[in-house]
Amino acid sequence: MNPLILLMRLLAHLPLPLLRGLGSALGMVLYGLARRRRGIVQANLAACFAHLDVAQRNAIARRHFRLFAQALLDRSWLWHAPVSVLRKRIGFEGALVELDNPGPLIFLAPHMVGLDVGGMAMTELQRIATSCIYVPLTNAWAEEWMAQGRTRSGIGHPIARKDGPQPVLRGLRKGIRLHLSPDMDFGAEGALWVNFYGVPTATVPALSRFAKLGRARVCTLVSRLVPGGYEVRLGEAWPDFPSEDVQADTLRMNRTIEQWIDRDPAQYYWVHKRFKTRPPGAPPFYN
Numbered sequence: 001m002n003p004l005i006l007l008m009r010l011l012a013h014l015p016l017p018l019l020r021g022l023g024s025a026l027g028m029v030l031y032g033l034a035r036r037r038r039g040i041v042q043a044n045l046a047a048c049f050a051h052l053d054v055a056q057r058n059a060i061a062r063r064h065f066r067l068f069a070q071a072l073l074d075r076s077w078l079w080h081a082p083v084s085v086l087r088k089r090i091g092f093e094g095a096l097v098e099l100d101n102p103g104p105l106i107f108l109a110p111h112m113v114g115l116d117v118g119g120m121a122m123t124e125l126q127r128i129a130t131s132c133i134y135v136p137l138t139n140a141w142a143e144e145w146m147a148q149g150r151t152r153s154g155i156g157h158p159i160a161r162k163d164g165p166q167p168v169l170r171g172l173r174k175g176i177r178l179h180l181s182p183d184m185d186f187g188a189e190g191a192l193w194v195n196f197y198g199v200p201t202a203t204v205p206a207l208s209r210f211a212k213l214g215r216a217r218v219c220t221l222v223s224r225l226v227p228g229g230y231e232v233r234l235g236e237a238w239p240d241f242p243s244e245d246v247q248a249d250t251l252r253m254n255r256t257i258e259q260w261i262d263r264d265p266a267q268y269y270w271v272h273k274r275f276k277t278r279p280p281g282a283p284p285f286y287n
Contacts, residue, residue, distance in 0.1 A: 004141040005148065011076035016089065016229065019077070023070030031065040041065070041270040043286055048197035049265065063266040064113075067225055071113035074225075078120055079149030089229025092121050095219065095236040099128060104172040104216035107234075108207060109181045110257045111269035114223035116150065117230045119179045121223075123153035131157035131171045132179040133206075161186075165210070172214035179221070182206045183257055185276045193279060194250045197258060202277035208242040208249035218242075222260050224267055 011019060031038055041064060045057040052060075077085055098105065107130075109118050122130045132150065137143040150156050157176055159167045172178060182204045183196075191202040211218050220235035242249050261268045275285040 002141050002144050004145045005080075008076040008145065009080045011073060012080040014076075016077075019073050020070050020227075023073040024066045026073070027066035027069035028062070030069060031062055037271050038065075040273055040286055044270045044274055045265075047199050047275065047285075048261075060266050061270070064268075064270050067113045067266055068269075068271060071225055074114070074230075075116060075149060078116060079145075079152055083124055086120065086124060090117060090121055090125060091226075091229070091231045092125060092234070093231070094234035096234060098217070098219050098234060098237055099126065101217070102175060104175075104177075104214045105237075106172075106178045106180050106207065106211055106214070106216045106218045107221035108218055108253065108256070109179050109221045109223075110260055111181055111183050111272065112223055112225075112260075112267045113269060114225045114230050114267070115181060115269070117223040118221045118232050119150065119156065120153070121232045122177065122179065122221075123156045127153075127155065129155040129157065129176045130179050131159055131168065131176050132181075133159050133161050133168065135161050165206075165213070168210060169214050172210070172216055178210065178214075178216070180207060180210065182253070183274075184272060185274055188277050191277070192247055192250050194247065194254055196254045196274065199275055200279050200282075201254070201275060203250050203254060205246045205250045207253050208246045211242045211249075220256060220260070224264065 038061065041061045042057065045060055049057055049060070077089070107118065107122070109115060119130060119132060122128045137146065147158065150158055157171060159171075168178060185202055186204055188202050190204060192205050193200045194203040195201065196203065207218065210216065217237040218241055219237050222233050224231045241252070273286060278285060
């Protein structure tokens with residue numbers, strides 16, 4: 001058996017406070033030892049929160065590493081514990097009436113540390129067929145573990161990014177909702193230069209284009225790690241979206257994500273090189 005899956009199945013039996021304690025300790029170890037990744041987090045925070053001093057940003061960075069590691073270990077129970085455990089630990093609130101409308105629907109799910117919880121809330125708790133777009137991992141053990149976890153409900157539909165837009169659009173037409181997280185740097189090809197916290201950022205305009213081609217509504221779906229588990233909130237459908245201006249739509253997306261990040265900055269996925277791709281002539285962002 002995949003040793004990672006075996007380990008996570010064992011961790012799934014631990015009481016949540018103990019598991020979170022282990023995650024916090026692991027996060028502090030990673031903060032101390034993973035210098036390159038810590039530098040990425042600090043560079044991201046310096047660009048996005050220049051109004052904070054270094055001590056304040058470092059405090060966010062330390063908390064981020066703790067939350068990141070806690071969310072990683074939480075996937076043990078998220079993907080391996082009985083559904084009854086998920087129901088106790090995942091709170092789901094917001095504009096749930098949006099789920100009653102059978103029309104095509106896209107969930108904009110920013111890269112918070114608890115990103116996978118929103119997908120599980122839809123598929124395992126709400127029993128709503130949902131697809132997601134993923135980039136395969138290089139580690140075979142991790143790839144197998146994540147694939148099994150995200151499809152444990154039997155109605156999750158992972159779609160590889162390399163397969164293009166057609167499987168996504170076919171799913172939307174069949175009533176499969178789309179769990180979309182386009183706030184990552186996939187390079188300059190096909191991206192627009194759109195500000196993210198005032199930084200020109202290579203941003204894929206997938207949200208606007210999928211919404212237009214699939215004639216789909218868009219709602220935010222944000223997961224927040226809390227002491228008792230997670231809080232998942234579904235927003236109301238966005239009015240007047242998509243528009244005829246893809247650039248404006250993508251800027252609206254980024255600003256919406258910023259507003260959610262500002263509520264608790266440490267919960268965002270700062271370990272990612274969000275500003276790796278640079279405009280022509282601009283110096284590298286990361287050392």
